[in-house]
Amino acid sequence: MEWNDLTEGAKAVFEQTRNLKNDNIQIVEFEVGFVQDFETEGGNTYTVSIQEEDYDSIKRYTKENEYGEKFHMARNKNIVKLILLENGKIPDNLSEFPVFRQYKNDVVVKETEEKEMTE
Numbered sequence: 001m002e003w004n005d006l007t008e009g010a011k012a013v014f015e016q017t018r019n020l021k022n023d024n025i026q027i028v029e030f031e032v033g034f035v036q037d038f039e040t041e042g043g044n045t046y047t048v049s050i051q052e053e054d055y056d057s058i059k060r061y062t063k064e065n066e067y068g069e070k071f072h073m074a075r076n077k078n079i080v081k082l083i084l085l086e087n088g089k090i091p092d093n094l095s096e097f098p099v100f101r102q103y104k105n106d107v108v109v110k111e112t113e114e115k116e117m118t119e
Contacts, residue, residue, distance in 0.1 A: 001064040009054030010061065016100045017071075017084040026084040027094070030103035033078055050103055055080060079104070
């Protein structure tokens, strides 16, 4: 599957895995059903939308990727974690790695943050 074959929402998610530079791993957590408008520094706006077809596109790309990158994806209801593996396997302690969570609806993000603070 080629990069150009991906849906726009899928491209947004994969761009974040590449932007979260870490020595070993990048993690993006997103919600299927997410829609939000963002404003650039120049004042232009663009919309990021991650829907079921974007999830399917991400799933296909992770299975058919020909560029040597290895991914692991886990889904619980509408919340999905996409992990870019640089050494081909998942590390023992994922909690040590930063997670990009901007692509989640506000209610879910607040609940997740509150839960993490109480643990």
